[in-house]
Amino acid sequence: MKRLMREAAVRPLIATTALLGLLMAAATVAQWWGFAQAVNLAFLEGQPLITLGPTLALMILAFALRALLGWAREVVGQRAAAAVKRDFRSRLAARLVQLGPAYTGGERSGELATALTEGVEKLDAFYARFVPQAALTAAIPPLIALAVFRIDWPSGLLLALTGPLIPVFMWLVGTLAEGASRAQWLALSRLGAHFVDRLQNLPLLTAYGRVPSQREEFARVGEAYRASTLKVLRVAFLSGFILELAATLSTALVAVTVGVRVLGGHLDFLPALFVLLLTPEFFAPLRQLGADHHAGMEGSAAAVRLYDVLNAPAAQSGSEAAPDPAGGVFVERLTLRYGEAAALEDLTLSFPPGSRTALVGPSGAGKSSLLAALLLFVRPQQGVLRVGSTPLDTVSPEAWRERVALVPQRPVLFAGTLAENLRISRPGADDRALWAALEAAGAAAFAKEGGGLDMRLEEGGRNLSGGQRQRVAIARAFLKDAPLLLLDEPTSQLDEAAAADLREALETLAQGRTVIEVAHRADAARAADRVVFLERGRLMAVGTHPELLARSEAYRRAWEAA
Structure with a gap:
């Protein structure tokens, strides 16, 4: 994963997405502040709806801005992923030409073809989803926590204490998921190599009457890939459950403390409602990062093979003009x-x-x-x-x-x-x-x-x-x-x-x-x-x-x- 993060397109992607994240956080705070104000003015203070125009306009404008920024984030991520994949394909093609037949002749063609096609496509989720979401997670929750802290410091303190638990849980589960993702990629590579190898030699297998036995072999290789895929899914579901549970309990903890203080007369309705509205927004990027982390792990597992090709030593490295x-x-x-x-x-x-x-x-x-x-x-x-x-x-x-x-x-x-x-x-x-x-x-x-x-x-x-x-x-x-x-x-x-x-x-x-x-x-x-x-x-x-x-x-x- 570290090598993927060092690609040239990553820094501009992180910078752009982080900036979008800051704007999204500001729009989120403005949206829910407008909503809390409108509820407070309309239901508690009994003001007529006509007087709520500026507040509702702020809320609607902030909502539209969030939607626009979310669309921009998707576009930036997809374009960055497309650029990285294009760059990888170009570099891999040039490297294979440099390595020549001595290298490709020693590789299983099906496995190499799987790496150069499906392996490169696996990078899409890493750059289009995981990297932008990591940048958003670094930008949005701290700004929301700061806004909550200014309104109600005990709730802001709870967010600051419980928020880091989710990345910790994600790292613990991710350690297990990394091995499962690599095993899944190896199984897919073996399946591709096996299929191409048997397809290329189908006339020989037919002549010797070995086609029926190859069905059993295909079933065995396919079963290995199915088992590895299910293991990845089990880890992903387990991770999702843990992260959702942590986020739900943290949100409930904030809600209970806010409710107790409202009932005790220590916190007014407006800041209480505002805090309750922002708390799910604080945890939303962290939960999404946990989901995208598994997609990123697949790209990281495939990248190991791609970098093996890119870093393989070339047969010759001269640059002089060819003699006659x-x-x-x-x-x-x-x-x-x-x-x-x-x-x-x-x-x-x-x-x-x-x-x-x-x-x-x-x-x-x-x-x-x-x-x-x-x-x-x-x-x-x-x-x-x-x-x-x-x-x-x-x-x-x-x-x-x-x-x-x-x-x-x-x-x-x-x-x-x-x-x-x-x-x-x-x-x-x-x-x-x-x-x-x-x-x-x-x-x-x-x-x-x-x-x-x-x-x-x-x-x-x-x-x-x-x-x-x-x-x-x-x-x-x-x-x-x-x-x-x-x-x-x-x-x-x-x-x-x-x-x-x-x-x-x-x-x-x-x-x-x-x-x-x-x-x-x-x-x-x-x-x-x-x-x-x-x-x-x-x-x-x-x-x-x-x-x-x-x-x-x-x-x-x-x-x-x-």
Whole structure:
């Protein structure tokens, strides 16, 4: 909660709401003083109604002012909450881009999506209700107590003594509620993660006949969320009961003492009625704060996860301009670990400008990890990546990635038009450039048949074949026209005939560029200027494909196993 209170929008929100609270307190005092005066003049002093005009006007004006100030308080709170949520979403999106796939790949997508959507929405109650109500509570009760003290100091003293009991009770119950709110949020996050995970893998579950068993699992996870929610509600009801009881008893105490003194002739009717009217107004903000406190606790519990994302260490933090890969790419004694497991170990390599290098090795050899390091997705524990004489850890990751094109093993295609998917690599490209990229990638024919650039692609490109998806990915690389090209087994998901057909487009794409390809087929290794053979993150051999077949038994075994 402390971190939420340090957000930039909080201070203006508190200041504005506190000012509104002071005005509301003054209007409340004026309203009930006018009402008490009118009752006293009309019923005790017997004055005609026509003489009560100024008093009734004061009461009505004060009532209208209270309503207007209450509306202003709601508007200020809602606008502040909207601004904070917008700011959180912007910061979270920027941070996830900085963290890159190395971070998101280690997170459960459903849990992360729940945090970034529902978690941010939970902040609404904190900033729209709890923070403004806390400011009102700090402003209104003291001013009302002061007004009562001036009229009847014993009643003012009772308010000063009993009023602080409610925040104390709220703090005691809130300690219990905090743990329950966090447990509820964790249960909701698990439910979201479980749902997305099973939905994404529904074809596999269906193929293995595991859908019925997942119903039981969904019931178990859903029951955990239901139980945690009911626990939060029980704590909220208990808190509400305690706060209402404390406020009611305190109000009754003031009423009894006032009544006794009126009957004993020690207090006149007018101040007595005024005190009785103001006493509920004194406790009203405190009671409302107790109710809003639980809504704020939900936002505080969700914020823990949001700040975890915002404070996660980024892979790179350089800011210099990106160097030209024409200076060559150099890997010097690079060590990269995921936890305790070493993906790359003391690796030294160079990639001359215009060269074509195939990375070969068994699964887990570190091939894809090297590409991730070159894309600045991960931060090596030791060693240096250089382009020319410039270390990449001093370069802006966004600027460097503008000079790199990637054709992944499994292309990511979004639901939308073909043009929207292509422009991911170059947002400002015109239609002529898009068609040129499609022609170069051999994708123009099926694009024309499907409706041209307005062709609708389903999520993941489900309405395309594997080869067509790869050609769209290659068209993106053509469109980007970057000097450094990274190919991560682009034909591994295709059969021999489709792979051979796609290889022609890749050969065209590779011309005039520095190419680093993770290869699993012999044709890719043969087409390379040299082959780098990796095993368990270490460099085992470098040479052409025929050379390594002749002198490296491990390399020969790797191709035989493939």
